[in-house]
Amino acid sequence: MKQYHVGIIGATGMVGQRFATLLANHPWFQVAVLAASSRSAGKTYEEALGNRWQMSTPIPEDMKNMVVLDAERDRKKIAESVDFVFCAINMEKQKTRELEEAYAKAECPVISNNSANRGVPDVPMIIPEINPDHAQVIETQRRRFGTKRGFIAVKSNCSIQSYVPAVTPLLNLGVTKVLACTYQAISGAGKTFRTWPEMVDNLIPFIGGEEGKSENEPMKVWGHVENGVVVNAAVPDITTQCLRVPVSDGHTAAVFVSMEKKVPMDEIIARWENFSGEPQKLNLPSAPKQFLHYFREDDRPQARLDRNLENGMAISIGRLRPDSQYDYKFVSLSHNTLRGAAGGGVLMAELLCSKGYLDS
Numbered sequence: 001m002k003q004y005h006v007g008i009i010g011a012t013g014m015v016g017q018r019f020a021t022l023l024a025n026h027p028w029f030q031v032a033v034l035a036a037s038s039r040s041a042g043k044t045y046e047e048a049l050g051n052r053w054q055m056s057t058p059i060p061e062d063m064k065n066m067v068v069l070d071a072e073r074d075r076k077k078i079a080e081s082v083d084f085v086f087c088a089i090n091m092e093k094q095k096t097r098e099l100e101e102a103y104a105k106a107e108c109p110v111i112s113n114n115s116a117n118r119g120v121p122d123v124p125m126i127i128p129e130i131n132p133d134h135a136q137v138i139e140t141q142r143r144r145f146g147t148k149r150g151f152i153a154v155k156s157n158c159s160i161q162s163y164v165p166a167v168t169p170l171l172n173l174g175v176t177k178v179l180a181c182t183y184q185a186i187s188g189a190g191k192t193f194r195t196w197p198e199m200v201d202n203l204i205p206f207i208g209g210e211e212g213k214s215e216n217e218p219m220k221v222w223g224h225v226e227n228g229v230v231v232n233a234a235v236p237d238i239t240t241q242c243l244r245v246p247v248s249d250g251h252t253a254a255v256f257v258s259m260e261k262k263v264p265m266d267e268i269i270a271r272w273e274n275f276s277g278e279p280q281k282l283n284l285p286s287a288p289k290q291f292l293h294y295f296r297e298d299d300r301p302q303a304r305l306d307r308n309l310e311n312g313m314a315i316s317i318g319r320l321r322p323d324s325q326y327d328y329k330f331v332s333l334s335h336n337t338l339r340g341a342a343g344g345g346v347l348m349a350e351l352l353c354s355k356g357y358l359d360s
């Protein structure tokens with residue numbers, strides 16, 4: 001496989017640090033550029049991080065002394081020195097959109113974790129096991145930007161990764177309604193218990209903008225491509241409540257589903273256990289062997305025990321049982337900064353590489 005030079009925009013943040021650790025020994029991707037805001041620019045990665053490094057493994061040795069560039073001011077230089085960038089920045093939405101577009105227009109593809117471009121119909125929002133075919137809208141986007149290589153592809157919000165994968169294998173049973181309550185880790189806000197002590201022994205029943213994303217984004221992932229753009233799915237109806245809970249990593253969802261076709265519990269479990277997609281078929285480096293794991297124990301999945309399953313790239317499901325108001329209910333869990341953020345971004349990039357979208 002060809003080696004790709006990549007950049008991490010937002011390298012000093014929570015998701016950026018995950019990218020750095022995941023890419024440190026990646027077989028296809030070599031980190032050539034680290035970039036962040038003007039606050040970090042000009043410092044070595046280690047200096048720019050100060051005491052902000054949150055990963056359980058040390059800062060990758062070959063990145064420690066790399067000088068951090070300014071993602072805005074050094075854009076041209078960055079775009080010229082890498083094959084594509086991963087982007088995870090905390091910046092105002094309109095400015096993020098402009099920055100990502102500027103990289104794409106400079107012929108530097110952007111694999112984005114930000115929400116700014118998720119609603120754009122010719123920007124694919126890919127969960128590689130579910131909708132890899134949406135990558136084809138990149139051609140429409142390239143025509144809009146007038147580029148040969150440059151484009152933006154986005155990851156969905158981390159909250160939906162805990163229930164959309166579990167609902168997907170049931171869709172052809174005619175899923176009509178989904179209710180999901182999410183219990184989201186503090187790393188989803190870029191925080192730890194040290195930087196957010198108010199979260200110890202606490203629960204906050206509000207995450208700004210999260211319920212809108214959690215209800216809208218699945219419809220794009222489950223949508224289809226028509227006339228070169230993604231057309232959102234019209235069903236199922238989804239309603240959500242998103243709560244912040246005192247867990248370091250791992251978003252859990254309590255999910256209820258109604259379906260037109262009634263099937264026994266065994267069939268639902270079999271559908272989960274037999275579900276796999278392109279990443280498994282292509283044997284992509286970051287793909288979990290088994291995407292959906294069903295636990296038969298009553299007290300699973302648990303965030304601490306199960307979030308790192310298959311390097312944090314698998315989804316854990318448990319507690320499937322009939323419900324008196326919906327047909328079934330269950331609980332599912334995903335690692336929010338791995339599958340839900342950086343790991344999902346790396347897997348999407350591997351998928352796009354294997355399909356030739358990141359070649360010149």
Ligand SMILES: NC(=O)c1ccc[n+]([C@@H]2O[C@H](COP(=O)([O-])OP(=O)(O)OC[C@H]3O[C@@H](n4cnc5c(N)ncnc54)[C@H](OP(=O)(O)O)[C@@H]3O)[C@@H](O)[C@H]2O)c1
Pocket residue numbers: 009010011012013014015016035036037038039040041071072088089090091113114115157158187188189190191336337340341
């Ligand atoms: N945490 C998660 O689980 C998660 C999951 C999915 C998606 N996301 C999304 O990923 C993005 C980053 O989240 P995070 O949790 O990693 O945030 P974070 O820890 O607050 O990090 C933010 C990063 O953005 C950089 N930044 C801020 N302003 C900038 C500017 N003007 N130009 C360039 N870089 C700038 C910061 O650089 P400095 O250090 O120089 O300030 C830092 O590297 C957000 O859009 C978030 O919604 C997060």
